[in-house]
Amino acid sequence: MAATELPVLQRQRGVCCQLDSVLSPEHAETAATLLKVLADPTRLSILATLRAAPGPVCICDFTAAYQLGQPTISHHMAKLKSAGLVVSEKRGIWIYYRLVGKLPPPIASLLEAALGCIPRSSGVDGNFRNA
Amino acid sequence: MAATELPVLQRQRGVCCQLDSVLSPEHAETAATLLKVLADPTRLSILATLRAAPGPVCICDFTAAYQLGQPTISHHMAKLKSAGLVVSEKRGIWIYYRLVGKLPPPIASLLEAALGCIPRSSGVDGNFRNA
DNA sequence: AGAATCCATCGACAGATGTCGATGGGTTTG
DNA sequence: CAAACCCATCGACATCTGTCGATGGATTCT
Numbered sequence: 001m002a003a004t005e006l007p008v009l010q011r012q013r014g015v016c017c018q019l020d021s022v023l024s025p026e027h028a029e030t031a032a033t034l035l036k037v038l039a040d041p042t043r044l045s046i047l048a049t050l051r052a053a054p055g056p057v058c059i060c061d062f063t064a065a066y067q068l069g070q071p072t073i074s075h076h077m078a079k080l081k082s083a084g085l086v087v088s089e090k091r092g093i094w095i096y097y098r099l100v101g102k103l104p105p106p107i108a109s110l111l112e113a114a115l116g117c118i119p120r121s122s123g124v125d126g127n128f129r130n131a
Numbered sequence: 132m133a134a135t136e137l138p139v140l141q142r143q144r145g146v147c148c149q150l151d152s153v154l155s156p157e158h159a160e161t162a163a164t165l166l167k168v169l170a171d172p173t174r175l176s177i178l179a180t181l182r183a184a185p186g187p188v189c190i191c192d193f194t195a196a197y198q199l200g201q202p203t204i205s206h207h208m209a210k211l212k213s214a215g216l217v218v219s220e221k222r223g224i225w226i227y228y229r230l231v232g233k234l235p236p237p238i239a240s241l242l243e244a245a246l247g248c249i250p251r252s253s254g255v256d257g258n259f260r261n262a
Numbered sequence: 263a264g265a266a267t268c269c270a271t272c273g274a275c276a277g278a279t280g281t282c283g284a285t286g287g288g289t290t291t292g
Numbered sequence: 293c294a295a296a297c298c299c300a301t302c303g304a305c306a307t308c309t310g311t312c313g314a315t316g317g318a319t320t321c322t
Binding site: 015029 | 133147148150153159160161163164170171176178182183184188192225240244248
Binding site for chain 4: 202208
């Protein structure tokens with residue numbers, strides 16, 4: 001509840017209204033941290049690709065697809081991973097990444113909204129030809 | 132959709148799969164730009180407050196509420212404004228800000244998800260003593 | 263008119279961030 | 293075992309970002 005708000009038209013000079021925090025600083029910080037992870041075109045594209053992919057995708061494929069070096073892709077993957085959005089799996093030489101299956105609802109809808117913010121390119125409902 | 136994917140278990144060394152871009156670079160850039168605006172705890176908190184507020188809120192109230200200087204709050208407001216999320220209105224000495232009423236659906240749901248990503252604090256359903 | 267208040271803009275600065283090249287560990291092939 | 297390949301980590305660097313103090317325009321009160 002935001003508090004005592006003076007009638008918009010007749011405030012007193014030098015008197016500010018007290019705004020009760022609608023959002024705890026900790027929660028704001030947490031949400032912002034997650035949003036920072038999403039707020040990069042490369043990572044967004046990676047997430048969109050993973051969501052649309054029929055199965056796990058390995059780093060080398062991303063390295064080839066984007067105009068970026070391998071360490072950079074690894075760096076982005078590490079961020080996505082530590083944010084809990086993707087998981088990796090090692091198979092021989094390769095390391096495959098995929099989206100986490102069940103994200104907490106609020107995070108899932110945020111991700112969905114972030115990706116849905118974009119013209120969805122095809123019928124992607126997650127029916128992977130999995131491993 | 133991701134293209135020619137080698138059966139996950141039998142890839143060839145030195146051969147990367149071609150990933151068709153699920154996301155155009157322009158769209159990724161656009162979405163990332165918007166997400167960057169949201170990816171700051173202060174701005175998130177401001178947006179949450181505006182959403183919960185019964186009416187427009189003036190800069191001085193935010194300046195008083197947060198532990199930040201007035202230029203900093205102005206700076207954040209300018210970012211929110213140029214992102215098209217808020218609008219301002221001048222009344223005498225004061226400048227009031229409020230959320231844009233009708234955002235494009237994808238952006239609205241993104242904003243909603245970002246704010247909804249947070250345990251809506253106490254009974255914040257707009258029980259303000261409004262203006 | 264003069265003083266006081268509110269706010270946007272500017273310049274400055276520390277810290278965070280994305281990218282790269284180099285290195286090294288781990289795995290498979292020859 | 294040696295060579296080839298994949299990938300994570302490290303150090304370096306340029307850029308972006310959040311914050312501040314100072315300044316000046318606009319408006320209102322005395």
